[in-house]
Amino acid sequence: MCASTHWLASATAQSVLERGGNAFDAATAGAFVLHVAEPHLNGPGGDLVAVLATAADTSPFVLAGQGHAPRGATIEHFLGEGLDHVPGAGALAAAVPGAVDSWLWLLAELGTWELSDVLAYAIGYAERGVPVAPQLARVLATVEGLFREHWPTSYALWMPEGRVPQPYTTLVNATYARTLHRLAAAGTGATRTARIHSARDTWRTGFVAAAVAEFAAVPHRHSSGGDHAGVITAADFADFAPVLEPAVTAQFRRTTVAKAGLWSQGPVLLQALTLLDHFDDEQINPSTALGIHTITEAVKLAMADREAYYGHLAPEDAESVVRRLLSPRYSKERAHLIGEVASTEFRPGDIGIAPYTPPLLPRRPAHQAAGVGEPTVQQTGETRGDTCHIDVVDRWGNIISATPSGGWLQSSPAVPELGFSLGTRLQMAWLDPAAPSRLAPGKRPRTTLSPTLLLRDGTPVAALGTPGGDQQDQWQLQYLVRTLALGLAPQEAIDAPAFHTTAVVSSFWPRTWAPGGLVVEDRVGDAVIAELAERGHEVTVSGPWSQGRLSVVTRDPGTGVLQAAANPRGAQGYAVGR
Structure with a gap:
């Protein structure tokens, strides 16, 4: 059985189960499809928290895929930028992306499938397109001006015809498909586990980390109204490791x-x-x-x-x-x-x-900045940004509840070589040294996932x-x-x-x-x-x-x-x- 926030992810997970995969294979495949089907709600540049148990060990464990603050993300730096809060949109608010590396770790350690087979679903949807859900169209409409005036790489990626995609039209992301192809091809080694960990190394130390670091270093508009450069570097990617x-x-x-x-x-x-x-x-x-x-x-x-x-x-x-x-x-x-x-x-x-x-x-209900994804529900109940979720249980008793989020398309400018944005989870950290959830390099921001x-x-x-x-x-x-x-x-x-x-x-x-x-x-x-x-x-x-x-x-x-x-x-x- 599986259930998720999007029918394509649920169908993908069920397909994996039908073909003999276990719950962790299925959840991973479904999660990568969520990157494509709900890009306004999560992305590869985001994070992940999961609670799981295996058929062999029924003790509950947490997969901590919440990335930490980069080395340069200090309270002093943010105050020096003239900020009293971490912005809600823009790469300065990016924690180290934890979702992709964590899903790959889960697949390597608890799954049974090859990486290329798991990624094939997301690659197919990214190349051939997914239907634009009405909520996705509404989100794109709210950030059209921001993208056109300040985030041209996002405008080119999500509005390729120079206008907001209409509901139920088809949206492709060929760039992200190429990223996944490269990631799958990087998986080399004598065993399935070795091949997946090889792909993880490529994500953490190869072309993805390099492209993110180079692009984030260019100042761009943040939700605070000013232009700032991000502080995330390639070395920050290498610092991250998921924890069970x-x-x-x-x-x-x-x-x-x-x-x-x-x-x-x-x-x-x-x-x-x-x-x-x-x-x-x-x-x-x-x-x-x-x-x-x-x-x-x-x-x-x-x-x-x-x-x-x-x-x-x-x-x-x-x-x-x-x-x-x-x-x-x-x-x-x-x-x-x-x-x-x-x-x-x-x-x-x-x-x-x-x-x-x-x-x-x-x-202040009227206070709204373009590009801010969360909070998810305004006082009126209207949804404007959000998160995803997927649950899977298999015939053997393996079970997982996972909440991927962050890195949604409105969180920061799209990295043009990769086809996705960075997340903004650092906005949950206080710029106050006395706070238990204060901003500090290497610390996880206190996530809502x-x-x-x-x-x-x-x-x-x-x-x-x-x-x-x-x-x-x-x-x-x-x-x-x-x-x-x-x-x-x-x-x-x-x-x-x-x-x-x-x-x-x-x-x-x-x-x-x-x-x-x-x-x-x-x-x-x-x-x-x-x-x-x-x-x-x-x-x-x-x-x-x-x-x-x-x-x-x-x-x-x-x-x-x-x-x-x-x-x-x-x-x-x-x-x-x-």
Whole structure:
């Protein structure tokens, strides 16, 4: 079974499974197709976080494909450029690309297919073209002026006929196809694994790194309104290596939830679940005003801790912080803070460490810079940038939930020799030495990418995730409450009305927040909306099918039965299997 945010990626992954590949072969092939099918949502210059388990070892592990800050990405350099925040668009905000190298590592170490066979799907779509989804056309329309005036390489790549491609026309990327051909041809060696690692070396030390470094060094327009050169070099590429590390886990309703560590926002979901475990099912039902209120207030508390304590810490420090944040005593103390009315305060907890308080800048809905991809959902519910997701489980029990993102076409100018852009993940780092998620060379920026794995009695039973920036764990939280506490089927839980709070310090430039803000799909009903307003929430009503792009695959360890579900919003996600 597989499910993803685009039908072509799901079809690709299923094709690999049908031809005997395992879940890791399938996920890798599907991920490269996502580069081509959803270039406005992810790209080869971006990053990746995955949670996985193998049939041989059911322990949950995290594939950390989040690139680190380049050697020249210092707070002093950014301040010297006249910046008080890392820009949201432009190569100065680029972390070292981690997605491609991480997918290739996964294929080499846990897959079974040859690289050329895995890449053939993406190469075919890049050469022959993919249909322009309406959202892709809308994104291109918003950045047409930026591309034409300031990013000519992007204009040439994405608007080859001198105009924005129309919905349902065909878009090709022959340049990226050539890049993949070169990468596949670079795979030499006596074994399959050796050949893939040889291609990895070419990505990290060969033509890709050289082209990126040369192009990024040329000043170009950033979302800050000024022109800056990037600081990424070829040596920075060589510094990166994906890491497979144990997942962080917590229990909710007798199910183990596995997430990435404090360098992601993953523990936010775990914290919120441990808080909600102190309430009965009726109090946390996401279809009621009381349930929406309780869940929202739990998220606010967890997100405040995210700003106060999360970051790429030393392993021993991260372990200590996570242990304190997830302790039963702490979660009970935090649960008692949830009252009858909405809080508009920034309330990190006391874990014996001085909490960091970020600048609490009011959100200005009209503030928009061309090229800024995230945050994914505005207060109106309108989507403008985003992320991708793919889940796969195979007949043997290998399972993976992966969230690739960054490097979308509107993040920075396209590198003309390669056919893709760099990402802007450094915008999640603060230019403040006191912040746990401060900018520093070699440190991962605290990413919002947050896939999830579920286990029962030590055996994986589900892989799930969603795009959505700061909303990723909020939407997954609602899914988990509906399935684990209320007993809904996966598709029912995905289809149910969604909501999210904006009382979160945004992870994306210009790092604002909107205390008290709550966005709900209008399908929750007028009575629920009215009660939420009475409780003090500043409610914005979005369209009926406007929030979340969840997908999931499941496996019953007793029967071996597989299931999958995908989000109907946008008519783009797809679940498939047999």
